[in-house]
Amino acid sequence: xxxxxxxxxxxxxxxxxxxxxAPFITKxxxxxxxxxxxxxxPGLKHPLGTxxxxxxxxxxxxxxxxxxxxxxxxxxxxxxxxxxxxGICSGYFGGKIDTAVTAFIDLILSFPALLLAIGISxxxxxxxxxxxxxxxxxxxxxxxxxxxxxVLTLREANFIExxxxxxxxxxxxxxxxxxxxxxxxxxxxxxxxxGGYILTEAALSFLGLGVQPxxxxxxxxxxxxxxxxxxxxxxxxxxxxxxxxxxxCFNMLGxxxxxxxxxxxxx
Amino acid sequence: MLLIPLLxxxxxxxxxxxxxxxxxxxxxxxxxxxQPEVIEKIRRELGTxxxxxxxYLGYVKLLLxxxxxxxxxxxxxxxxxxxxxxxxxxxxxxxxxxxxxxVGLFFGFASAIKKDTLIDRLIFTVSMTGLSIPVFWSGLxxxxxxxxQLKLFPPSGTGDIRFLILPSITLSLPALATISRVTRxxxxxxxxxxxxxxxxxxxMSGMRIHLIHVLKNALIPIITLIGLDFGSYLNGAVLTExxxxxxxxxxxxxxxxxxxxxxVIMGCVIIGTVIVVIINLVVDVLYHFIxxxxxxxxxxx
Numbered sequence: 001x002x003x004x005x006x007x008x009x010x011x012x013x014x015x016x017x018x019x020x021x022a023p024f025i026t027k028x029x030x031x032x033x034x035x036x037x038x039x040x041x042p043g044l045k046h047p048l049g050t051x052x053x054x055x056x057x058x059x060x061x062x063x064x065x066x067x068x069x070x071x072x073x074x075x076x077x078x079x080x081x082x083x084x085x086x087g088i089c090s091g092y093f094g095g096k097i098d099t100a101v102t103a104f105i106d107l108i109l110s111f112p113a114l115l116l117a118i119g120i121s122x123x124x125x126x127x128x129x130x131x132x133x134x135x136x137x138x139x140x141x142x143x144x145x146x147x148x149x150x151v152l153t154l155r156e157a158n159f160i161e162x163x164x165x166x167x168x169x170x171x172x173x174x175x176x177x178x179x180x181x182x183x184x185x186x187x188x189x190x191x192x193x194x195g196g197y198i199l200t201e202a203a204l205s206f207l208g209l210g211v212q213p214x215x216x217x218x219x220x221x222x223x224x225x226x227x228x229x230x231x232x233x234x235x236x237x238x239x240x241x242x243x244x245x246x247x248x249c250f251n252m253l254g255x256x257x258x259x260x261x262x263x264x265x266x267x
Numbered sequence: 268m269l270l271i272p273l274l275x276x277x278x279x280x281x282x283x284x285x286x287x288x289x290x291x292x293x294x295x296x297x298x299x300x301x302q303p304e305v306i307e308k309i310r311r312e313l314g315t316x317x318x319x320x321x322x323y324l325g326y327v328k329l330l331l332x333x334x335x336x337x338x339x340x341x342x343x344x345x346x347x348x349x350x351x352x353x354x355x356x357x358x359x360x361x362x363x364x365x366x367x368x369x370v371g372l373f374f375g376f377a378s379a380i381k382k383d384t385l386i387d388r389l390i391f392t393v394s395m396t397g398l399s400i401p402v403f404w405s406g407l408x409x410x411x412x413x414x415x416q417l418k419l420f421p422p423s424g425t426g427d428i429r430f431l432i433l434p435s436i437t438l439s440l441p442a443l444a445t446i447s448r449v450t451r452x453x454x455x456x457x458x459x460x461x462x463x464x465x466x467x468x469x470x471m472s473g474m475r476i477h478l479i480h481v482l483k484n485a486l487i488p489i490i491t492l493i494g495l496d497f498g499s500y501l502n503g504a505v506l507t508e509x510x511x512x513x514x515x516x517x518x519x520x521x522x523x524x525x526x527x528x529x530x531v532i533m534g535c536v537i538i539g540t541v542i543v544v545i546i547n548l549v550v551d552v553l554y555h556f557i558x559x560x561x562x563x564x565x566x567x568x
Binding site: 251 | 276520535543
């Protein structure tokens with residue numbers, strides 16, 4: 001399975017680089033409408049064809065990749081930071097704080113995630129920041145739960161006892177001694193969750209609650225072209241392949257990381 | 268146990284939504300065409316001029332009475348529509364489970380028994396794919412191939428079993444993958460247990476061991492998973508029903524979103540959460556009931 005992890009990383013890097021350097025790969029602007037080239041099938045001029053408004057599919061997919069990756073990464077960082085702080089504090093201090101926090105985590109995890117994200121997207125108006133917030137609002141909970149469990153065992157370890165006995169303050173113990181111990185775990189969880197973030201972002205975009213048109217995202221491209229599924233299947237096919245491939249690679253990566261660290265993580 | 272705080276959370280969320288929206292919340296609940304006396308009555312009940320806590324309680328009271336407001340567009344009571352559409356969503360979820368459970372169990376079993384072989388790796392890749400493909404895309408592709416090109420099934424609509432098959436297949440893919448992975452882990456754990464060695468030593472055949480002893484013990488975590496995973500069925504249903512024009516709660520939600528029909532969206536979010544919570548509750552109770560070891564384990568923790 002190790003090779004699978006390496007291949008996944010390689011593919012993800014390639015996708016990121018292609019998106020990042022999109023202007024060097026395609027000469028087309030993703031948002032400019034060409035009325036003389038509507039629904040052109042893939043060919044020499046447009047390698048992946050054009051959409052119903054004559055926009056180049058390759059350009060839209062590459063630029064759309066920026067959004068999807070960006071949203072997933074920032075949502076992951078937000079989830080990680082919130083989950084880490086909540087988890088460390090809850091696990092370290094224990095007692096009533098811990099009980100309350102654990103109950104709250106359970107609460108978040110019992111929500112049907114997409115419905116919660118829909119609710120959030122509507123309270124704040126849809127847009128790139130809203131998507132990030134909506135994903136992170138659910139995403140922090142698994143981080144917090146696993147980190148808390150980890151800290152619960154670390155708390156009793158000798159090095160923490162030692163730190164306490166030489167008079168380290170609580171914040172120092174939390175952020176200097178405990179936090180570095182949680183970093184590998186954080187990375188593993190992130191790896192496992194990234195695929196899900198990509199899919200949630202795509203689903204929200206598909207529902208029209210993500211980044212708003214004309215900006216291209218993979219999810220909204222599928223939504224915009226699903227009416228033409230029989231006459232121009234490539235318009236649906238390519239963005240979907242990108243979503244599936246990216247999510248697949250992240251899931252593979254997460255699985256490899258989990259195996260490597262021998263962790264039993266669910267949820 | 269989680270039911271009360273969860274319902275509190277979801278009503279708070281939708282209440283905030285009502286407050287955050289422009290326009291009169293009372294009008295949005297009863298509809299623009301309601302009689303002035305009714306509006307006045309609800310306004311008094313809600314106490315729009317009173318403090319925020321009383322307003323919230325009034326809102327919850329209305330929800331408990333099944334008053335989810337009226338759709339901005341059809342002016343029908345949201346609650347009535349939800350009741351009407353719920354059986355369809357249930358049928359779809361049921362259809363998906365009928366596919367996902369046996370196939371998932373089979374995949375999980377096969378890869379556990381053939382652990383670390385080519386078959387195992389193949390099934391692993393398939394289930395990873397199932398988890399990674401967005402349902403709204405796989406749904407469209409399935410529709411394109413099986414319906415529009417091969418013309419085996421009608422592409423969309425609500426009706427008899429022919430309409431049910433395609434959305435069920437779509438919805439079953441991620442569930443199938445999850446079930447197969449959990450089955451694999453569980454079965455591998457069970458096969459290594461001493462009692463299996465004991466049964467083997469007694470001379471029981473491989474097939475019987477798997478079917479009777481392993482399956483029986485593996486079922487508990489799998490059933491739990493299926494129950495707890497119901498939330499994701501609902502997530503998937505929003506997308507699947509939309510694509511296949513299946514007249515359930517999922518499509519209702521999507522239509523609400525497109526038209527910005529807030530009472531409809533709120534009603535769907537609330538009902539969706541309540542369903543998931545109730546199922547989680549039932550599974551929790553069942554879990555303790557089926558396997559007393561879990562109760563003991565939790566008490567000693």
